[in-house]
Amino acid sequence: ATSLQEAVRSKIEPMRAQVHEVRERFGEEVLDACTVNQAYGGMRSLKAMVYETSLLDPQEGIRFRGFSIPECQRLLPRAKPSGEQPLPEGLLWLLLTGEIPTESQVESVCQDLKRRAAVPPEVLRLLDELPHERMHPMTQFSVAVSLLQHESKMAEAYAQGAPKSTFWEYCLEDALTLIARLPAVAARIYRNTFHGGKHVPAEKIEKVDDMGMRLARSLGFELNEFDELMRLYLVLHADHEGGNVSAHAVRLVGSALSDPYLSFAAGLNGLAGPLHGLANQEVLRWLLQMKEKLGNRPMTTENLRELCWETLREGHVIPGFGHAVLRRTDPRYTAQREFALKHLPHDEMFQLVSKLYEVVPRVLEEQGKVKNPWPNVDQHSGILLRYYGLVESNFYTVLFGVSRALGTLSSLVWDRALGLPIERPKSVTTQWIREHFEKR
Numbered sequence: 001a002t003s004l005q006e007a008v009r010s011k012i013e014p015m016r017a018q019v020h021e022v023r024e025r026f027g028e029e030v031l032d033a034c035t036v037n038q039a040y041g042g043m044r045s046l047k048a049m050v051y052e053t054s055l056l057d058p059q060e061g062i063r064f065r066g067f068s069i070p071e072c073q074r075l076l077p078r079a080k081p082s083g084e085q086p087l088p089e090g091l092l093w094l095l096l097t098g099e100i101p102t103e104s105q106v107e108s109v110c111q112d113l114k115r116r117a118a119v120p121p122e123v124l125r126l127l128d129e130l131p132h133e134r135m136h137p138m139t140q141f142s143v144a145v146s147l148l149q150h151e152s153k154m155a156e157a158y159a160q161g162a163p164k165s166t167f168w169e170y171c172l173e174d175a176l177t178l179i180a181r182l183p184a185v186a187a188r189i190y191r192n193t194f195h196g197g198k199h200v201p202a203e204k205i206e207k208v209d210d211m212g213m214r215l216a217r218s219l220g221f222e223l224n225e226f227d228e229l230m231r232l233y234l235v236l237h238a239d240h241e242g243g244n245v246s247a248h249a250v251r252l253v254g255s256a257l258s259d260p261y262l263s264f265a266a267g268l269n270g271l272a273g274p275l276h277g278l279a280n281q282e283v284l285r286w287l288l289q290m291k292e293k294l295g296n297r298p299m300t301t302e303n304l305r306e307l308c309w310e311t312l313r314e315g316h317v318i319p320g321f322g323h324a325v326l327r328r329t330d331p332r333y334t335a336q337r338e339f340a341l342k343h344l345p346h347d348e349m350f351q352l353v354s355k356l357y358e359v360v361p362r363v364l365e366e367q368g369k370v371k372n373p374w375p376n377v378d379q380h381s382g383i384l385l386r387y388y389g390l391v392e393s394n395f396y397t398v399l400f401g402v403s404r405a406l407g408t409l410s411s412l413v414w415d416r417a418l419g420l421p422i423e424r425p426k427s428v429t430t431q432w433i434r435e436h437f438e439k440r
């Protein structure tokens, strides 16, 4: 298939048949059991959902449709003539279809997204009216996605009585339009908030062919290396299986047949939490504070240890370390480290991050609480952005959100294609638990 829509269509019947067969054969098998502690403890590690686009191994990290990050970097098409990082459009094809696309298939996605990229002027006007100095960029982003909702094809189709078996088509249509518009939305927020509403002229963006470069250029960055960073960033943050807060929120809200705009806005609101996507902003602030506190003292293990303990003693978490599922260094951290080693090996913030890799895990181990003392994706992203001049850390989670649309919306298309029902787990009370177990 040359078009993404046809490629997805061709996968739907076989996948529906596969799910039918799996449910016929194994439908009554027990996937997991839930202890009382898990019910109180954020359902940690409970296997109670199926999510097709990616899978997280605690030791190895994320695989997108079975492909690790280094494999994606090797196999997905890159920008011509000399791009080194995978194009996010290729990852989108992979997430939606399960197959590594050809160059021409990726080119067709690039052209499709380019055609859809313009944001309706009334939405831009409303975004321009927001109180930028007082409103966090993530709040503006969530508002923007909700404002785009009035064009939802899925909401329209539902209102007109479209049959359930066709919802996925409208969902895909909305997903592609929304993904295509996110770079312009993010840039509008960035330029309104940090550049006095002075936007990059449309003529500069119109000719840009891929999403990573469109994002970079709309934000106001001209360097090819930054285009590459945006491509890498959009690929790395796209998906992290189904249980993380943003992915789960998109799935949950979508299960009520709320359209992709409403569902994704819910995901963004979850991503804006400091234990989830906001951690990238917290990391940069923490690193800068650390530098300030060090003053003229050298970046030695002992000095850094002392400052890490100070953070812990104040009752704060060390941002960018730990994970609910991972038990090793996040491969998304490693991919960003490789980028830094190539492009900014002498940057002093990179050197600080590298040194902290030797210090923080030991401190967290000494503290003895964390299940995973190793760094996650958010530990590394801020210093890369800052190096190229994107210094406004409270914008960082917006970039995470642009990327997270690729995975969560691809998964939402599959939720509708497979006809998943409304999500409604059973809850119990403490009283119920007591009575239930005392009776035995």
Ligand code: NMX
Binding pocket: 274, 275, 276, 277, 279, 312, 316, 317, 318, 319, 320, 321, 322, 323, 324, 325, 364, 369, 370, 371, 372, 376, 377, 378
């Ligand atoms: N610094 C200090 N304490 C920590 C850290 C950390 N980086 N990570 C976990 N802990 C504490 C945690 O707060 C908990 O303490 P308490 O029992 O007093 O509540 C204890 O260690 C056990 O937590 P875990 O089971 O290891 O972690 P959990 O699965 O509950 O949480 C995170 C996972 C990611 C929320 C947690 O590691 C954290 O808060 N990390 C810092 C924030 C961060 O980097 N978040 C970004 C995650 C990636 N993302 O983009 O979403």
Ligand code: MLT
Binding pocket: 239, 240, 243, 244, 245, 246, 276, 324, 325, 376, 377
């Ligand atoms: C993510 O990318 O969603 C985070 O690493 C958090 C998670 O997986 O729980």
